[in-house]
Amino acid sequence: MSVVAEELENTPAASKNVRVLAAGFIGNILEWYDFAVYGFFAPTLGKLFFPSDNPTTSLIAAFGAFAAGFLMRPVGAVLFGHIGDRLGRKKALTLSVMMMAVPTLLVGVLPTHAQIGVTAAVLMVLLRMIQGVSVGGEYTSSFVFLVEHAPPHRRAFFGSWSMIGATCGILLGSAVGALINTFTTDEQLLEWGWRIPFLSGVLVAFVGYFIRHGIPEQPLSEELSEQEAYSPLKEAFASHKKEMLQSSGINMMNAVTFYTVFIYLSSWLVEEVGEDRAEALDINTISMAALTLFVPIAAILADKFGRKPFLLIGSAGIALFSPTLLGLMHHHNFALILTGQIGFALLVACFAGAIPATITELFKRGVRVSAASVSYNLPFAIFGGTAPMVAAWLVKVTGNPLSIAWYLSAIAGITFFIILTVKETNGKSLDE
Structure with missing residues (x-):
């Protein structure tokens, strides 16, 4: 990573650029952390929210809820694309990190099928759909923001931090999942252990919101102020x-x-x-x-x-x-x-x-x-x-x-x- 460190050190206005990189980086950690922990705990979530006599059926249903998020990504693309172009990149980034954080928190406290019946499955799918909307706006909004704020000769490097955030989020999710499985019994995992990684995601969201709240905004296109129906x-x-x-x-x-x-x-x-x-x-x-x-x-x-x-x-x-x-x-x-x-x-x-x-x-x-x-x-x-x-x-x-x-x-x-x-x-x- 010495080459990467050298790039940051040689970049003008280093402190500002580090904040810009952190703003693009942190939101993607949360987005893909949630992606990883849901996949990692899919067998457990299948038993708790989509129970069936056949474990495979439960697992398929759990991944069906996962797939629902993918279907909503184009919706998020349209929504956050409009916000980013009309109201500014900063607003899109701040909203996207909160739109992921709130459903992640709610998944962590969601009653199971044993407590509220089929309503639990419906709520899980709805929360995954909201998260899908967020993912549809987060990644592209963040890399556009990063590239626009980069020095002209460092745009690819700055933009790549959105991908670095995504991979770090997946690695973090895998690590947390492994820890939870190591330190809980099967009974504890089903009872309360699975909730910990979702509740922990709120910490990442808080840091992300704090960083993004203070980031600089790029000027919008002049034509936007001239055309209200643009x-x-x-x-x-x-x-x-x-x-x-x-x-x-x-x-x-x-x-x-x-x-x-x-x-x-x-x-x-x-x-x-x-x-x-x-x-x-x-x-x-x-x-x-x-x-x-x-x-x-x-x-x-x-x-x-x-x-x-x-x-x-x-x-x-x-x-x-x-x-x-x-x-x-x-x-x-x-x-x-x-x-x-x-x-x-x-x-x-x-x-x-x-x-x-x-x-x-x-x-x-x-x-x-x-x-x-x-x-x-x-x-x-x-x-x-x-x-x-x-x-x-x-x-x-x-x-x-x-x-x-x-x-x-x-x-x-x-x-x-x-x-x-x-x-x-x-x-x-x-x-x-």
Whole structure:
């Protein structure tokens, strides 16, 4: 991390920039912390809120509530895009962190099915939907904010901190989940232990709100003060249709790769390779930590050499090497499995480090949050939310555990050709 530290030290107005980075970073920790703890405790939540004689049915219902959040992400994209473009990035960021914090707290105190019947399941789904709206606005609003406040030659590096916050949130959620499971019995976990990680999320939210409340605001587009009925999203479709399609194409691969590699493959290692679940989670945690280190380094290089080369390297690498990397993971050997997943992490970092700056630079200020939010969240809702399901379906239909690589390679190949149509945005003015 010495390279990252050097970047911060050499940045003008260091104290202001650190506050800006913290503002973008902290909200994503909360968003993805909640994402991780819900997934980690899904079997427990299934028993408590969606009870059934069949444990698998309960688990599927619990993940159904999880999926409901994905369906609401485009709604959040539209809502927070409008707020960010009309009222300012600061308002969007402050509202999004609170919209995640309140439902997370309520999940932590929610009565179970045994206490209030089916109402418990309905309330859980509703809270997950509200959280989905928040996620739909948080990530894109934060990276637009970060890129707009960055020195012109450090935009990719600043924007990458939204991704760093997301990975740190997942790592934090996994760590808290592991601690709770270690220090509680099965009975204690069902009775009260599962509530602790959700209630703890409020601490992160409080810090996030405090930091964001004092952040600087970028000036809004002058045309907004002149047109009361101005619709940023409508204008985005009118003036940036091509760029929105390009952004969606880039994020199609981003969504499929991330949710397949870092969400589905842990289960794949258990079900198809026969690895111990604890070992599979250890490998995934180490790979996520590696991703957290690789992303800012890739972003620093993208600031120096341009965004497009790293988008192309990442997409070409996934298209060409997915079969090889997945093949490495299809062994009863910790080192080989870890090598394969870290290989994926390195390729994901190449495009993940460049994407926030690229998307922000594609759009003009007056429509930037709306255009970025919609073009990012639609492919994540469609392709990200379904990626684990598609992967599991391919394995079942083909009978080949390595068939997942075909899907990864196909999506990455499509994205590669879409990236070829994108103009290099490094050095582009963000002012209208």
